[in-house]
Amino acid sequence: MTKIGLKVVKLLSTTAILSLLLCHVGCGAGPASIEYGIVDRTDLKQADLSGIYLSGANLNQSDLRGANLKNADLRNAYLISAWLMGADLTGAKLDGADLTEADLTNAILTGAVLTEATLWGAKMSDAVLTDVDLTKADLTGAVLSDVDLTDADLTNARLFRIDLSGANMANVYLVGSDFVGSHMRGSDMSNSYLSRGQFSRGEFYEANLSGADLTDADFSRANLMRANLSGADLNWALMACSDLTEAKLAGATLRGTKLSYADLTGADLSGADLTDADLTAVRLTNTNLSNASLGRVYLQGLDLRGVNLSGAYLKNANLDHIYLTNANLRQADLRDTTLIGVEMTGADLSGANLENAKYDQFTLLSLTRAKMNGTLMGDDLARDLEKFMSF
Numbered sequence: 001m002t003k004i005g006l007k008v009v010k011l012l013s014t015t016a017i018l019s020l021l022l023c024h025v026g027c028g029a030g031p032a033s034i035e036y037g038i039v040d041r042t043d044l045k046q047a048d049l050s051g052i053y054l055s056g057a058n059l060n061q062s063d064l065r066g067a068n069l070k071n072a073d074l075r076n077a078y079l080i081s082a083w084l085m086g087a088d089l090t091g092a093k094l095d096g097a098d099l100t101e102a103d104l105t106n107a108i109l110t111g112a113v114l115t116e117a118t119l120w121g122a123k124m125s126d127a128v129l130t131d132v133d134l135t136k137a138d139l140t141g142a143v144l145s146d147v148d149l150t151d152a153d154l155t156n157a158r159l160f161r162i163d164l165s166g167a168n169m170a171n172v173y174l175v176g177s178d179f180v181g182s183h184m185r186g187s188d189m190s191n192s193y194l195s196r197g198q199f200s201r202g203e204f205y206e207a208n209l210s211g212a213d214l215t216d217a218d219f220s221r222a223n224l225m226r227a228n229l230s231g232a233d234l235n236w237a238l239m240a241c242s243d244l245t246e247a248k249l250a251g252a253t254l255r256g257t258k259l260s261y262a263d264l265t266g267a268d269l270s271g272a273d274l275t276d277a278d279l280t281a282v283r284l285t286n287t288n289l290s291n292a293s294l295g296r297v298y299l300q301g302l303d304l305r306g307v308n309l310s311g312a313y314l315k316n317a318n319l320d321h322i323y324l325t326n327a328n329l330r331q332a333d334l335r336d337t338t339l340i341g342v343e344m345t346g347a348d349l350s351g352a353n354l355e356n357a358k359y360d361q362f363t364l365l366s367l368t369r370a371k372m373n374g375t376l377m378g379d380d381l382a383r384d385l386e387k388f389m390s391f
Helices: 003-028 359-369 379-390
Strands: 298-300 317-318 338-340
Touching: 338 359, 359 379
Parallel strands: 298 317, 317 338
Antiparallel strands: none
16 A cells, blocks of 8 residues: 555544544534544543443543543553543543553542552542542552542552642551552541551651551651551551651550650650550650550660659569659559669659569669659568668
C-alpha cells in the first residue's frame, strides 16, 4: 500500500472514532457503540461512559476530566498519565488497572474496586475514596492529601512514601500495609485497623491514631510528635528511636512494646499499660505516667526526675541506677520491685507500697530523704531506715 493510501486509511479511522464519540456524547448513543473506538490520548472529557466495558483498554494519557464512569468496567485497563480530574468513578471496577501518574484530583471513587491496581505517583488530592477497595494496590509515591478514605480497605497495600497529609482515614483497614517513609501529617486514622503495618520513618505529626489497632506495627524512627494515640492498641509494636514528644497515649496498651531510645518528653501516658515493655534508654522527661502499669519493666540509667508516677503499677519492676529525684510516686505500687542505685531524694512516696522491695545501700540512703507519709513497707525496710535515720 502506498504512503498516500496509509494516510487515507488513518484519516478515515480517526474520523470514524471521533464520529462515534461525538454521537455518544451528543446523540445519546449507548456506551457499547464506542467500546472499541477508544485508544490512547483520546479526548473524553465530560463524556457519559457509565457502565461501559473497557477491560484491558489502552487509555494512556487520555482526557477523562469530568467524565461519568459510574460502574464502568476498567479492569486491567491502561490509564497511565490519564487525566481523570473530577471524574465520577463510583462503583467502577479497576482491578489490576495501571494508573501510574494519573491525575485523579477531586475524583469520586466511592465503592470503587482497585485491588492490585498500580497507582505509582498518582495525584489524588481531595478525592472521595470512601468504602473503596485498595487491597494489594501499589500507591508508591502517590499524593492523597486531604482525601476521604473512610471505611476504605487497604489491606496489604503498598504505600511507600505516600502523601496522606490531612486525609480522613477513620475506620480504614490497613492490615499489613507498607507506609515506610509516608507523610501522614494531621491525618485522621482513628479507630483504624493498622496491625502489622510498616510505618518506619513515617511523618505522623499531630496525626489522630486514637483507638487504632496498631499491634505488631513498625514505627521505628517515625515522627509521632504530638500525635494522638489515646486508647490505641500498640501491643508488641516496634517504636525504637521514634519521636513521641508531647504525644497523647492516655489509656493506650503497650504490652511488650519496644520503645528503646524513643523520645517521650512531655508525653501523656496516664493509665497506659506498659507491662513488659522495652524502655531501654527511653527519654521520659516531664512525662505523665500517673496510674500507668509498668509491671516487670526494666528501667536502667534513666532520668525520671520530677516525673509523675502517682498511682503507677511497678510490681516486679527492675529499677537500675534511676534518677527519681522529686518524682511523684504517691500511691504507687512498688511491691517486689528491685531498686539498685535509685536516687529518690525529694520523691513523694506518700501512700506508696514498698512491701518486699529489694534495695541496696545507696537506694536506702536516698529513701531517708524522701517523703514517706503513710508508705507501706516490710519490717526489714522499716528497720533499715530507722538505723540510717538514727545516725
